[in-house]
Structures are given as C-alpha cells and as structure tokens.
Amino acid sequence: MIDLSTKYIGLHLKNPIIAASSGLTANIENIKKLESNGVAAIVLKSIFEEEILQQEKDLKNEVQKDSLIYSELSETLDYIDIHIKEDTLNVYLELIRKAKKETLIPIIASINCVTNYEWTDFAKKIESAGADALELNIFLNPVDTSDKDFEKTYIEITKNVTKKVSIPVSVKISQYHTKPAHVIQKLSETGATGIVLFNRFYTPDINLEKLELTQANHFSNENEYLNVLRWIALMSKKINCDLAASTGIHSAETIIKQILAGASAVQIASVLYSKGIDYVSVLLKELENWMEKHNYNYLNQIKGKLSQEKIQDPAAFERMQFMRYFSGIE
Secondary structure, eight states: OOOOOOOEEEEESSEEHHHHHGGGGSSHHHHHHHHHHTOSEEEEOOOOOHHHHHHHHHHHHHHHOOTTOOOOOSHHHHHHHHHHHHHHHHHHHHHHHHHHOOOOEEEEEEEEEESSSHHHHHHHHHHHTTOOEEEEEEEETOOOOOOOOHHHHHHHHHHHHHHOSSOOOOEOOOSOSSOOHHHHHHHHTTTTTTTEOOOOOEEEEEEEETTTTOOOOOOTTTHHHHHHHHHHOOOOSSSSSSEEEEEEEOOHHHHHHHHHHOOOOEEHHHHHHHTTTTTTHHHHHHHHHHHHHTTOOOOOTTTTSSSSTSOOOOGGTTSSHHHHHHOOOO
C-alpha cells in the first residue's frame, strides 16, 4: 500500500495535492467536489485588499458628488469604509464556516494583500471562523518605480500576521525579486510555517489584427514549473519552513519532480480548469504507480532526494547561463 501522506505547515495531509486559490475554490459545491476527488487541502479563493480599496474609492467618489449626503464634517465616508470591509469579510467568513462544516480536509484561507493595513485584524477573524491555516498572497507591483522597500513590506506583513494568530501562516510570493533566495530566507525567519513559490500574474499580449491589448494565456502551461523547480531545489534545505510548489503543475511527473526537489506539497489550479476537477484522481493514481514502479512505499522517501544538497553537481541548480551548451557558438 503506497502512503502518499505528507506534512505541510503543520497540517497532516493525505497526499501532497492542494487545490490552489482560484474561482474553483470560491463556493461550497466545488470545494466538496474537490475533496471527493482526492485533494488533500483547499486554499479558498483570496479575499482581495485591492478590490476592497477600489470599492471604497468608487463609492466615496459617488457620494462626494452629492453635497446633501457628503460634507467635510460628515461621517458618511467613515461608514462606507467600515461597511465595505465588514460586508466583504463577513461573506468570506461564512464560506470558511460552511467549508469546515461540510468537509473533512484542511481549509486554508487566503488574503491577497498589497499593504500591511488591517490584515492582522482580518486574520484573527479568519482564525475565529475556523480556518486551519492562512495563506498571505502578497503582491507588490514589479513595475513600481518608486524607492519602496518591497522586501521590508513582505516581512512586515508576515510578522504582523503571525504575531496575531496561532494557526499556521504561509506566504505566497512573486518570482520578481532581485535576490529571491534572500527574500525566501528572510520570510522563513518571520514565523511563517510555509512559503509558496510562485504567484502567477496577468500577462498582456497584442492582437495584431485589432491592434489592441488582449490577455495572453489565462492558465499556466506545462513548462512553467521549471523556474519553481529550481528555487524549490535551491532553498528546501536552507530554511526552517516548508515549501510548496505552484504554477505549471499539470502532471503527476511534475508533482514527483517538485517533491524530489524538496517541496512538501504542490498547489494546482490551471489543470483543474483544463481537465476538470475529477482529474485529481488521475494524478493520484499516476503518482502511486510511479512510486510502486520505483519501489517507494512512502512519499517522504523521495522528498528532497534531488535537492541541491543531495545531487552530484550542486552548482547545476545555480547555473543561470547556457555556457555548457553554447560556449562553442561563434
């Protein structure tokens, strides 16, 4: 009997497959279907700070058009600010409660944040609603040309939240850092129990017929796992918290590679859209078949087996140029 169980951010999972935060994890019907098809945990669709702030801005702008409703001394704007936050959060808290009531697998809440604004208070309410863990999906715009210290913001948000709650906290980060290894190392020292590599963002393209911007692929492709694989392998033995692989995970083979590199778990979303939620059971069966074929009984037997510290050529994961292949080209 193959044992696929693993431990991630203090949670005991029956296998390494986690449903990533997406539209598929935004309602109880899909959450129950994901559980029945074998996912070991679910990251709920994120509650977005940017969305809340934009709602506030739009409503305040509308109110300010009417001098009978709004004046400089009015409490209307304060009411709008509080009402929108509470309304959005209450809907999210109810989803957590329903998910915990109707499923048996760990439910991980998700906050998509861009500042260290009020997320410590939100996090405490999320914990009280019954979430098993919290994922901070931190997005700081890489095209920001200001001298804002992005690393400091990441650290401050994470430290503030981990001090406020007792449930495990993981951080999902972007790959757009000058020194990713340094950021990962620093985050591992904040009290976070896990780091998810990496966020995947909206990608624009150009329609040559209409001469207008359009969105490129909504979903990840099968080759996008490679950069994640590199950083999982480089960092898995250098930090004291778990790593989860995300982006480009479309097959059992890719899941196995990420575990071999040192990931404790993987997060999937795009493959669920393209092949359906029931494809999880196919991935699990193929994972079991590979382990049986290679005489492994437990997932922990392969975890980190090919991390940087374990391979014959440790520099291979650090090599950034194509010198080996193209050095002879003139």
